[in-house]
Amino acid sequence: MKRIYLDHAATSPVAPAVVEEMMPYYKEAFGNPSSIHHFGREARRGLDSARESISSAINARFDEIIFTSGGTESDNLAVIGYATAHKEKGRHLITTEIEHHGILHAFEYLETQGFEVTYLAVDESGRITVEQVKQALREDTIFVSVMFGNNEVGTVQPIFGIGRLLTDHTAVFHTDAVQAFGMEEIDVRKLNVDMMSVSAHKINGPKGIGFLYLKAGLSVSPALYGGEQERKRRAGTENVAAVAGMKKAVQLTLDKRIQKRETYEKYRDIILNTFEEQDLTFYVNGSSDDRMPHILNVSFPGANVESMLTNLDIAGVAVSSGSACTAGSVQPSHVLSAMFPDDPERSQSAIRFSFGEGLTEEDVLYAAKQTANTVKRLVKQQEVAHDGTSKKST
Missing domain, CATH: 3.90.1150.10 (Aspartate Aminotransferase, domain 1)
Known part of the structure; x- marks a missing residue:
């Protein structure tokens, strides 16, 4: 049958070209990218090439890409990482009722830590308005997270309008673009987003790899403690093979x-x-x-x-x-x-x-x-x- x-x-099947791109990092260039010998340098070269390619694809800087294990970790690092690192600036956060659970559960955790969260209601099409965000903003609002496109019904939110609104506010703007990446045109500068989450396995890449775009000048509290990988923002030896696969998947899907x-x-x-x-x-x-x-x-x-x-x-x-x-x-x-x-x-x-x-x-x-x-x-x-x-x- x-x-x-x-x-x-x-999830999506891994593209054959993606598998082919990953294989050298399992066989020849298998070194730890933090090592200074030949094998480590080869792995580092692959890591840097992927970071350069992915950052260019969204009009970001090389150092604004943090490799993670996927969408959920990227969401958690953005939401919990920023809120806990900047709680002295304010404790009010804004999101929507229809976010992915990687976002909603992160906000629910922050509520147990003394933060106040406003959950914006959606209309029958699954959409919020820029005006709703404007009305919810307060002086102590430090973080706004609105998903780009919904994973269940496909509705796209007014990300450009929200980004433009928040240019006049101190709150940072995060969007979960896991479903939208590869479908919608995404330029982080034009959208005025400060953070963005993406996962490779939705675009015919491998599972267990993703990235968080983090605008230069912003800081987050790390979720993992250990080495100094990813500029001390995400400890742990990088999954170079998966990163290389994600690089290829990004190229294929955008083309x-x-x-x-x-x-x-x-x-x-x-x-x-x-x-x-x-x-x-x-x-x-x-x-x-x-x-x-x-x-x-x-x-x-x-x-x-x-x-x-x-x-x-x-x-x-x-x-x-x-x-x-x-x-x-x-x-x-x-x-x-x-x-x-x-x-x-x-x-x-x-x-x-x-x-x-x-x-x-x-x-x-x-x-x-x-x-x-x-x-x-x-x-x-x-x-x-x-x-x-x-x-x-x-």
């Missing part, structure tokens, strides 16, 4: 960014057109205008999300209920709950399709038809069960 992977927002956007818009249309042709009742979750093209979140009233995921997997179609961090336990999405607080079924019947490398239009069409068949069957079963219960009650 052919299996179709439509869960690229959770094909426009092409990918166009392709994924076609995939989205194929799925939605199929649902309409099959006369399904469904609701698209997220903004129709301000969105990333590779994420499509749809609710099917009357169909249970866990049953849909199981049946689609049996049919060879891999999708998800939203955040990969709740995999294994299908719980209501905090994102959809924030968007539709008075409509719990919107979350209980929602699945996420996310596109990436290796898919074809035929794959997507097959997956759409299998989804339509599954939803029809489950909704009919639910109706029959409901009718049976109603007859018994009478």
Whole structure:
């Protein structure tokens, strides 16, 4: 049976060119980049080359890139690292209700340490406004974190406007760009962001590697204590092979960014057109205008999300209920709950399709038809069960 992977927002397959780029650092240039001998210098050369390439890709400086283990560590280093290092300046922080758990749980921890957090509510499209940020700002606000693009519904936030607003305030601005990187145009200078988190495994790079852009002149308290790697900001021997892989993944994804956007818009249309042709009742979750093209979140009233995921997997179609961090336990999405607080079924019947490398239009069409068949069957079963219960009650 052919299996179709439509869960690229959770993780993506590593590109063959990325694997090839990594291999020399496992075989020949395997030295510790802190060592001064030949093997160490070769590893250091690879590390510096990657830092230069990645910093250039986002219009940052060489020394503004901190290599981490991925998005969660980058988020934690930004949020907790900055707040704890600058608590004497103020203890008020701002974020949104629909951030990734790598952000939300970091803020929740800071609340136990005496910080006050304002969680901005979103509208039904999953978006906040610049005005909301403006209204929430106080003299003691030191940090604002708003994700670039949401990992569950794909909605893009007004990052440029927020960045421009905060140029007149002392608060620093962080954005989690894990899902947006490679999809949206990102220039940290034009966006006026002070920090930005990125993870390689969302863009066909290896797992366990990412980076935090940290604007020159800003400081954070380190989360790890040990050596002086990453300019004393992140202790531990650098994962040079993974860094090299991330460098290649960044190059590949940015080279094909426009092409990918166009392709994924076609995939989205194929799925939605199929649902309409099959006369399904469904609701698209997220903004129709301000969105990333590779994420499509749809609710099917009357169909249970866990049953849909199981049946689609049996049919060879891999999708998800939203955040990969709740995999294994299908719980209501905090994102959809924030968007539709008075409509719990919107979350209980929602699945996420996310596109990436290796898919074809035929794959997507097959997956759409299998989804339509599954939803029809489950909704009919639910109706029959409901009718049976109603007859018994009478």
